[in-house]
Amino acid sequence: xxxxxxxxxxxxxxxxxxxxxxxxxxxxxxxxxxxxxxxxxxxxxxxxxxxxxxxxxxxxxxxxxxxxxxxxxxxxxxxxxxxxxxxxxxxxxxxxxxxxxxxxxxxxxxxxxxxxxxxxxxxxxxxxxxxxxxxxxxxxxxxxxxxxxxxxxxxxxxxxxxxxxxxxxxxxxxxxxxxxxxxxxx
Numbered sequence: 016x017x018x019x020x021x022x023x024x025x026x027x028x029x030x031x032x033x034x035x036x037x038x039x040x041x042x043x044x045x046x047x048x049x050x051x052x053x054x055x056x057x058x059x060x061x062x063x064x065x066x067x068x069x070x071x072x073x074x075x076x077x078x079x080x081x082x083x084x085x086x087x088x089x090x091x092x093x094x095x096x097x098x099x100x101x102x103x104x105x106x107x108x109x110x111x112x113x114x115x116x117x118x119x120x121x122x123x124x125x126x127x128x129x130x131x132x133x134x135x136x137x138x139x140x141x142x143x144x145x146x147x148x149x150x151x152x153x154x155x156x157x158x159x160x161x162x163x164x165x166x167x168x169x170x171x172x173x174x175x176x177x178x179x180x181x182x183x184x185x186x187x188x189x190x191x192x193x194x195x196x197x198x199x200x201x
Contacts (some may be wrong), residue, residue, distance in 0.1 A: 022078065026192065029185040031071030031087035036181030038094060039066025043174025045165060046155075057098045064094035086130055093123060116158035124152030138201040140184045147177035 038059045045052055068091030075083035098121075104110040138158035154170035156164070167169065187199035 024074070024078065025189060027071040027074035027078070027087075028083060029188045031068045031083070031091075032075070032181045032185035032188070034063045034065075034067035034071065035087075035090055036178045036183075036185060039174050039178030039181065041178075043151075043171045043178060044173055045171070047171025048168055050100070057101065060094040060098040065091050065098070066095070067091070068094065082130075082133055089126070101120055113159045113162055116157045120152050120156040120159055124156055127152055140180060140187070140201050144177065144184065145181045147173065151177050169190060 029036055038056075040058055042056050043169055044050065068087045070091075071089060072084045072086070072088030075087060099117075100111055127145060127148045131142070131149050134141040134145050151170060151174045157168035158170055164185060183199070184201065187201055190198050191201075
């Protein structure tokens with residue numbers, strides 16, 4: 016006899032989206048030139064943007080959501096790898112040069128393009144998040160290859176917007192679910 020169980024686990028998407036959005040905004044406030052790269056950004060990258068998104072991805076796997084599982088887990092490990100790239104030179108590992116960082120960021124842009132294509136039949140905010148993230152990785156890659164501070168600064172402002180889109184989606188999911196009605200459209 017087959018028993019049917021109702022899934023009563025919480026929606027993990029806000030967890031991952033807040034982790035991605037807030038960490039992305041903070042790093043890109045730095046990229047826009049408002050403050051130096053520091054331990055606050057690194058701590059957010061390891062724990063809130065990194066570990067928290069990996070946890071959200073594992074929770075999405077449990078719910079059978081392959082898109083969100085792959086996105087949250089991958090971008091969580093992106094944050095952890097990025098902070099690792101910043102810290103490894105402190106123990107003598109060669110610091111990545113502009114060309115290698117340009118390739119790193121460009122590959123992440125290509126990866127993100129696949130996810131953007133996957134959002135085309137979804138809600139508007141998902142398209143905005145992944146579309147702006149493709150642009151962000153493109154700008155950061157170009158800034159790394161060319162050494163252009165103006166492209167890097169432009170990327171910072173664009174990245175703040177990208178992070179805000181993710182923050183908005185997370186807030187909309189939490190607020191709409193808690194109030195039982197659509198207050199913030201998706």
